[in-house]
Amino acid sequence: MRKTWIYLLSVAIIGIVCASVLLPGIKMISHFSEGFTAGYNAGVKGEPKATPTELEVPINMTFTPTGQTYFQPNDSIVFANGEKLPILIDSVAVLAPQKNVPSFWQWLIIIAYPIEIILLIPLIWTFIKFIINISRQDIFIRKNAKLLRKFSYILLIITIFEILTGIGHESIFHALSLSMQGYSIDANWSFPWSDLLLSAIGLLMAEIWMLGIKIREDQELTI
Amino acid sequence: MPIIVNLDVMMARRKISLGDLADKMGITPSNLSILKTGKAKAIRFSTLESICQILECQPADILEYKPDE
Structure with missing residues (x-):
């Protein structure tokens, strides 16, 4: 009974490890492929570049409101009845030159x-x-x-x-x-x-x- | 290890084979061989008692201390 349990747990752990590697890997390859295609089209076919010409570095940061501070932009999250909900931003990435x-x-x-x-x-x-x-x-x-x-x-x-x-x-x-x-x-x-x-x-x-x-x-x- | 097992000497004196001794002691010949060749890391009192009883000897006849040089 214990041997069967060890075997089942081992198989489950291997499954979880493989899934945790393969699924993000597939997503990453897909994003790379999209970027590569866009770059190829821009370089070879002369299509407009999807990325800005000036190089930018993404800077990740967390936000902590000092008071009750909410955003309510036009494209905010809405209820089914169309009522807009204020959103609280706690992390963003900015593109620094x-x-x-x-x-x-x-x-x-x-x-x-x-x-x-x-x-x-x-x-x-x-x-x-x-x-x-x-x-x-x-x-x-x-x-x-x-x-x-x-x-x-x-x-x-x-x-x-x-x-x-x-x-x-x-x-x-x-x-x-x-x-x-x-x-x-x-x-x-x-x-x-x-x-x-x-x-x-x-x-x-x-x-x-x-x-x-x-x-x-x-x-x-x-x- | 400075502990020398002289089981083979005692077995030769008593004219008993490894298989016979193992059989009388109720252990496997391979385990007795480990003891005889000095590969064992420890010996149980019960095993020592059994050897001494069958070979009619004292523990000192089986085990000897020789300091490493």
Whole structure:
């Protein structure tokens, strides 16, 4: 019964991981394809460009109203009877001209973000291999402890890059000195506590796993 | 490990094979072989008692301490 439950849970986890990677991946490929087609049409066929000529950098930020401040634009959310509802904005992205954005932080984000994406591949692969071993009932083996350790280290590296990009976003936000009447504005970034905690717990679990394996090996060699 | 298992010496003295001893002790020959070849990490008192009873010897005849050089 317990073995069946472990197997079912393992299959469910692999399914969730695959879905969480594939669905956003398909969406991203679709957006890339649309952008590529637009760019191709603009470049080869001479159609008007969909993007502005001047390069712009999207800056994400969160809004906190200092009082009861609401927007009620013409295209606001409406009830079925046509009554407009005031909307409260809590996060936006503005396009800042590239010349105003400090290039060091901009380059840091440009370099760090793809590294994070690339590192996701070994991270997910390591996790899937670990879960496959569990589903095969190969649980307390050295390979699993090593996989868990590898997973945690990769996650830790990704977290470090997340922190670096976050510092980059924060620095760019402060360098631009943005403001808006009636709102206090902050960079839309929060410290990745959960990733950091997960990698630390993973490392701890790997060490406990290895200790358990050593105890089992000692037990097996006790005559 | 500085603990030497002299089970093979005692078995030769008592002229008993590994299979016979394992059979009398009620353990598998492979487990007894692990003990005989010094690959075991620990030995239970019950196993030691059984060996001493069958081979009519003392624990010191089976186990010996030799410091690492």
